Amino acid sequence: MNEFAKPQAGCHREIVRLDGVSYAYDSQTILSDVSFKILERDFVGLIGANGAGKTTLLRMIVGLTRPQQGSITLFGKPASQFKEWNDIGYVPQRSHFNPLFPATVREVVLSGMYGRQKLFRRLSKTDIGRSEDALGAMKIGDLANKKIGALSGGQQQRVFLARALINNPKLLILDEPLTGIDVETQQSFFHMIKHMHQRHNITFLMVSHDMEMVRSYLGQEPKERSGKLSFYVRHSHDLDDCDGTDLLHSLRKEG
Numbered sequence: 001m002n003e004f005a006k007p008q009a010g011c012h013r014e015i016v017r018l019d020g021v022s023y024a025y026d027s028q029t030i031l032s033d034v035s036f037k038i039l040e041r042d043f044v045g046l047i048g049a050n051g052a053g054k055t056t057l058l059r060m061i062v063g064l065t066r067p068q069q070g071s072i073t074l075f076g077k078p079a080s081q082f083k084e085w086n087d088i089g090y091v092p093q094r095s096h097f098n099p100l101f102p103a104t105v106r107e108v109v110l111s112g113m114y115g116r117q118k119l120f121r122r123l124s125k126t127d128i129g130r131s132e133d134a135l136g137a138m139k140i141g142d143l144a145n146k147k148i149g150a151l152s153g154g155q156q157q158r159v160f161l162a163r164a165l166i167n168n169p170k171l172l173i174l175d176e177p178l179t180g181i182d183v184e185t186q187q188s189f190f191h192m193i194k195h196m197h198q199r200h201n202i203t204f205l206m207v208s209h210d211m212e213m214v215r216s217y218l219g220q221e222p223k224e225r226s227g228k229l230s231f232y233v234r235h236s237h238d239l240d241d242c243d244g245t246d247l248l249h250s251l252r253k254e255g
């Protein structure tokens with residue numbers, strides 16, 4: 001049994017481990033020998049200049065790109081053997097989304113469930129119930145039948161977060177979630193994810209350009225630097241109980 005799978009191993013188990021990860025596009029080296037650990041309940045802010053390789057690093061952690069050198073371990077397993085992808089929620093940069101995509105909010109949220117095994121399955125009542133919970137938790141139930149492209153940036157961001165939350169992930173990865181939305185919406189969004197970090201057993205990895213918000217929560221100095229990347233970290237000790245909660249149900253209950 002690996003360390004992560006041991007019961008009662010505490011709340012500080014390694015969720016992600018990067019060992020000497022390198023990546024180049026053609027001959028341009030983007031990431032060179034990056035090593036870093038994310039522990040359960042950490043909130044990691046990943047900061048770096050444009051083109052520093054932040055998105056490439058996130059894509060490697062969610063299994064969309066393979067490191068050319070080095071290794072990635074997820075929940076104690078080599079990434080190549082890792083299968084529990086529903087434990088990782090990923091919200092890519094919104095700028096990569098085509099606003100003409102012809103789907104409703106509910107359809108976008110439900111598509112978070114079409115993991116590899118569910119792609120061709122009919123949706124069960126439970127699936128529909130979970131999508132309603134995700135919509136309710138993000139307070140976008142009233143937008144369920146609207147076309148995603150018709151929403152504001154902040155509303156779209158809530159839809160993508162609901163999509164990522166539908167499987168009750170243990171790790172949430174957000175790529176610049178605050179970009180392109182107005183300051184007030186940014187603050188309420190950041191408040192919401194801080195709440196999820198402090199009150200629920202959920203671990204975050206977030207790329208952000210907003211240093212003020214990152215520093216206000218994660219401290220003035222990065223825990224580690226690697227090349228052009230800086231990793232700011234805050235660990236949550238707020239919960240005594242190590243067990244995860246069903247995030248959607250509890251968020252909804254809290255209103």
Ligand SMILES: Nc1ncnc2c1ncn2[C@@H]1O[C@H](COP(=O)(O)OP(=O)(O)OP(=O)(O)O)[C@@H](O)[C@H]1O
Nearest residue numbers: 025026030048049050051052053054055056057093
């Ligand atoms: N598929 C690709 N083919 C070639 N070069 C790429 C590809 N994807 C990214 N790059 C280049 O690699 C570099 C790192 O890209 P990446 O998107 O990982 O950086 P980033 O830190 O997320 O940047 P940004 O803050 O601009 O989003 C950039 O110079 C980018 O142009």
